[in-house]
Amino acid sequence: MKDYLVRGMSMDGFVKVVAIRSTEIVRRAAEIHGTTPNATAAFGRALTAASMMGNMQKVDDGSMTLQVRGGGPIGTITVVSDAIGNVRGCVTEPRVPLVEKYPGKLDVGATVGTNGTLTVIRDLQLKEPYIGSTELVSGEIADDVTAYFAQSEQTPTACALGVLVDRDMSVKVAGGYLVQLLPGAPEEIIDKVEQGIQRAGAVTPMLEQGLTPEDILGQVFGDLGVVFLDTVEVSYKCYCSRSRVESVLISLGKKELTEIMEEGKSFPVECQFCDQVYRFTPEEIRKLLKKI
Numbered sequence: 001m002k003d004y005l006v007r008g009m010s011m012d013g014f015v016k017v018v019a020i021r022s023t024e025i026v027r028r029a030a031e032i033h034g035t036t037p038n039a040t041a042a043f044g045r046a047l048t049a050a051s052m053m054g055n056m057q058k059v060d061d062g063s064m065t066l067q068v069r070g071g072g073p074i075g076t077i078t079v080v081s082d083a084i085g086n087v088r089g090c091v092t093e094p095r096v097p098l099v100e101k102y103p104g105k106l107d108v109g110a111t112v113g114t115n116g117t118l119t120v121i122r123d124l125q126l127k128e129p130y131i132g133s134t135e136l137v138s139g140e141i142a143d144d145v146t147a148y149f150a151q152s153e154q155t156p157t158a159c160a161l162g163v164l165v166d167r168d169m170s171v172k173v174a175g176g177y178l179v180q181l182l183p184g185a186p187e188e189i190i191d192k193v194e195q196g197i198q199r200a201g202a203v204t205p206m207l208e209q210g211l212t213p214e215d216i217l218g219q220v221f222g223d224l225g226v227v228f229l230d231t232v233e234v235s236y237k238c239y240c241s242r243s244r245v246e247s248v249l250i251s252l253g254k255k256e257l258t259e260i261m262e263e264g265k266s267f268p269v270e271c272q273f274c275d276q277v278y279r280f281t282p283e284e285i286r287k288l289l290k291k292i
Helices: 023-033 037-055 108-112 142-152 187-200 203-208 213-224 242-251 254-262 282-291
Strands: 004-010 015-021 063-069 076-082 087-091 100-102 117-123 130-135 157-165 171-181 226-233 267-270 277-280
Touching: 004 037, 004 213, 015 037, 015 213, 023 037, 023 087, 023 171, 037 063, 037 076, 037 087, 037 108, 037 142, 037 157, 037 171, 117 142, 130 142, 142 157, 142 171, 157 187, 157 203, 171 187, 171 203, 171 213, 187 213, 203 213, 213 226, 242 267, 242 277, 242 282, 254 282, 277 282
Parallel strands: none
Antiparallel strands: 004 015, 004 226, 015 171, 063 076, 063 117, 076 087, 117 130, 157 171, 267 277
């Protein structure tokens, strides 16, 4: 089954929502980067959140970067989403040790750490990107995204994320949702949303039971009701290309490129976001030197 994302609003128009099935995205990311279970869970949650946040932007050709630095063993998590919700990313240390809160429950917070920041960079195709940053709350990603929206964008938000890693280290399910209150939402609506979130419970069990993103939002909103406005397929998608890599090599400068060429052997360049390797022969490096 392909991953997809749904956007909608509560029937009364006071709450906007987005929910996602991101299982294949997280599986592909784990495959590319060779992540161990704790890293898969942390990385997967960040990819899931970034997909929803990128899709919520109102600029068709914009992008959104989510970066988490918590001081934990995983190092820095960097994920990038386009305006549809397709994502790519990388982590500093993909093979972190197994840490559990209790048997069967991965401790994502210990993997990420709490001594650091969550940073969001929104490229809205203006002169300068918007950059917002907040201190990490728990390192569990969902709590930190919730805090980011409240503090940096002054938007009351509830974020829930789940990644279930099976005993064989494969990704069983992944997904989540974002709920945001719009200005003027009355207290009774806020109370109903809060009660619905508590009633629905954690995302992972719902995903494991086979609930779709629509089902999950139905559980959260209950009799408030949800109107679904858009459904889009999303995937782990990298935008690297040989021409982009050539531009990076040219930016190294004449001296460094000459040294690479004079080594007389093929020069590999691996994309940090995917498993694509671009190889350049000495003659191809010579052609790049002529462009400088």
